[in-house]
Amino acid sequence: MSQDAAGDATTEGDLRNTGMSLKHDREWDYELERIIDEIEEKDAKKVGLQFPEGLKRRGPAVADDLRELAPDDVTFMLSGQPCYGACDLDTFLMRRTDVFVHFGHSPMKNSEKIIYVPLFSNVDVFPMMEDALEELPEDDVGLVTTAQHMNLFPEMKEWLQEKGYEVHTRKGDDRLTNEGQVLGCNYASADIDADQVLYVGGGKFHPLGLAMEHPDKKVVIADPVNNVVTVADTEKFMKQRYGAVHRAMDAEKWGVIFCTKIGQGRWEMAEKIVEENDNAYLITMDEVTPDRLRNFDMDAFVNTGCPRITTDDGPQFHKPMLTPGEYEIAVGHEPLDSLEFDTFHGTW
Amino acid sequence: MSQDAAGDATTEGDLRNTGMSLKHDREWDYELERIIDEIEEKDAKKVGLQFPEGLKRRGPAVADDLRELAPDDVTFMLSGQPCYGACDLDTFLMRRTDVFVHFGHSPMKNSEKIIYVPLFSNVDVFPMMEDALEELPEDDVGLVTTAQHMNLFPEMKEWLQEKGYEVHTRKGDDRLTNEGQVLGCNYASADIDADQVLYVGGGKFHPLGLAMEHPDKKVVIADPVNNVVTVADTEKFMKQRYGAVHRAMDAEKWGVIFCTKIGQGRWEMAEKIVEENDNAYLITMDEVTPDRLRNFDMDAFVNTGCPRITTDDGPQFHKPMLTPGEYEIAVGHEPLDSLEFDTFHGTW
Structure with missing residues (x-):
């Protein structure tokens, strides 16, 4: 299980369900010429291609088109890592390729090596x-x-x-x-x-x-x-949030998740929680999924990584999962009416 | 879904089911003194702890014991990455800690920073x-x-x-x-x-x-x-292997998985398949799971990473997944009776 596995979940607003019954087929410009120019300029031999989940099935065709245009000795590699947003940049593949193309998201990290290809929808808005x-x-x-x-x-x-x-x-x-x-x-x-x-x-x-x-x-x-x-109707979400906070109020052992993805590392926040609570334990991971947490014997979790895992996937975890602000409420440091959405600022 | 999610699968020989109905409770020696000595000698401030899946629930108690023995300014972090074997070494956490302790597996990679703590069972054999x-x-x-x-x-x-x-x-x-x-x-x-x-x-x-x-x-x-x-009775497994090979014989588009974990990177093997087959596409990933492959529009996969994912978890993937040797049979390069178990040699 993982965020991937939730394909059949019916969470409202779930990114993964978006477009399951598209009324319009979308076409995309993959900017092949720009990629080929960069390959030639850098004399690249290994080229990585990363697509968002919803476009992974287009990957082989894009690789085919690039293979036709590129010198024969270039090897193209498709990232098989989960990719739902800019934070999911496949840094492993990026480091091991001469040119790395990330399709469909805005830059989270800039590097000489990365080409960001925005995929603009051709749908009439x-x-x-x-x-x-x-x-x-x-x-x-x-x-x-x-x-x-x-x-x-x-x-x-x-x-x-x-x-x-x-x-x-x-x-x-x-x-x-x-x-x-x-x-x-x-x-x-x-x-x-x-x-x-x-x-x-x-x-x-x-x-x-x-x-x-x-x-x-x-x-x-x-x-x-x-x-x-x-x-937009947030009532169902907000009820879930209050429910999770209430259920977590009795928790003794807390797992404090520090997400290792770029763009999500709120280290000071995670460290502060652990320093102030003897029953809190730091847990580090990249993909934050129900199965990865199931083997930890905790009463509740506080997620310093992606807030959308907490709010959208929260009900799929076996124990309450809170945002850092919600944690402060659950342990009694802040009043219940201070509950607000957890956002990220800046880049990492 | 992922290898983690297969907890309720009934694959025979499945590592994850081992010990679900233990007749003996096992006790382990976590070698706390050796870890504390190393922390003091290195004046470590950040210490990573990685446990195999089956022992993750013991992690917090081990961290508690270490916190009592270690200087106050040491932060302990538990790896939340899936861990089924020596290849699953959490290199991210390892690089970001001063001392990194891997429990329960033999060394796959040696480093000044890593302490391997073997966990010997106290069961009477x-x-x-x-x-x-x-x-x-x-x-x-x-x-x-x-x-x-x-x-x-x-x-x-x-x-x-x-x-x-x-x-x-x-x-x-x-x-x-x-x-x-x-x-x-x-x-x-x-x-x-x-x-x-x-x-x-x-x-x-x-x-x-x-x-x-x-x-x-x-x-x-x-x-x-x-x-x-x-x-040991391999009949069921062998039938599954022959079944997968036969189903893959009609495949046109092949996904060639290159696993990025230490100890699993058979790059030459993966590259050779892609060079010789115009309908083969390199896909890189760390955890090889059914969900990560589902979005790729392939007819079959050949996994150059862990052979046990292929043989033990194979039936859970939506398309046939073969070992490199089985791939050679499926595409007609080798005879069917050359089928044998895929093993790894050397360390990386």
Whole structure:
């Protein structure tokens, strides 16, 4: 079991279910010429290719196309590591190849060796934006989207302005590459002066995070991939969070997870918890999965790594798993009403 | 899913099921004094502890004992990575700690920083050896065991000699640390001049590998952990292997798995397959699990990593998974009767 195995789980907002019943087939530009240029310039012999889970099946065809274009002595390798986001950069393969191509996510780590190929969706976003308007009655609106639709962001903004809105956008912080971009763990681009935010993109994973981080705002989802407009509803998630905190209040032995992936290493936070609690034990791992934790005899876990593992996959773990902020509530250091969404800032 | 998730699988010989219904509780000597000496000598501040899956639940108690004995400013970290054998050494945690303790397996990689603590079972092996005698009618017998019982190996040998046997033992090759030791992937210690071999140890994982590697020998299992004597029967496994080879004969697209764990990197082998087959694609990963391969659109896989993933977990993958030797049969380079067990030699 692992985050991978949850394919048949029905968690709302689950990234892995996104697109299971796509209304539109998407096409992608893999920027083969740019990759070949880099291979030739670096005289590369080993080239690594990493695709997000949903596009792994396209990998062999992309490798075929590259093999036709590249010199004969170049070996292409596909990363088989799980890949759901920018933090999942396969650093092992990266270190062992001359050129390493990461498809579909914004940069989390920069290196001479890495080529980031953004995969922009060719889906028309405006019909769903049109449908979303009736859920956006106020004059001011925030606008955010994901890496896949960033290429259309200026057009989306203009379109909303033409409809008469005052459109609020910002770049957010250092962890975000582009204006208006959101990540599963960072919604600083929605720290804007509007009570309603329009999210344009596929699935509910990002807008649910956004709504948890900004509980005071109405988050309207224009999903051009599944052809649907909805309003983010965090009630089920929040009930789960409070439930997990309550169940963890009786815990004696705590496992404190330190995730070794780039972009997730909150060492000081993990160390502080262990220093202050004699019944807390540091556990290090890359993929944080139910099976990896099952053999540890703990009463509860606090995850200093990806907050989405905690909030979205939490119910699949055999013991309560909390974010660091929720841990502080469970052990009585903070009041229950201090509960808020756990976000990451900066890059590592 | 992953090798971890197979806890409820009923694969015979499955390492993970070993000891699920122990007849004897085992006690272990974690050699705390040796670890503390090393911490003090190196003035270590960060200490990593890695336990095999079956002992992970003891980790917190061992950490507690060490915390009492060590200077106050030492932080102990438990590896949460899956650990089934010597190849699973957590190199990430090892690199980031001053002292790294790996419990329960023989060394696969040596480093100033690593302390290997063998965990010798305190179970009495001789009652089951006594019971095994009636399955060993010949005068010559080979003797092998696992790391857990190595401390008793000279006594076992003497005991058999006293019973009148000519006992054949050997160290095997460089991959093996001790005379008479077997690993899941290496049975060179059974390359001896006897038609019957006595395996002393828990579970069927090792003796089944031994019997597959040496199909001409009778492998008798004296299992002092589960209090049982049996004769290794590879028929089910061999049928599965032939079945997988036959199903893979129609495959067009092959995924060639290169495992990135220490001790498993057969790069030349993987590269050769890809060079000779235009429809073969290199896929790199650390944990080789059904879920990680499901998203790759391949007809069959050939695994150059751990042979036990292929033979023991094979049926759990969505497409046939073969060893490199079986691949050569499936693509018609070798005859069907060349099928043999895949073993690893040397260390990396």
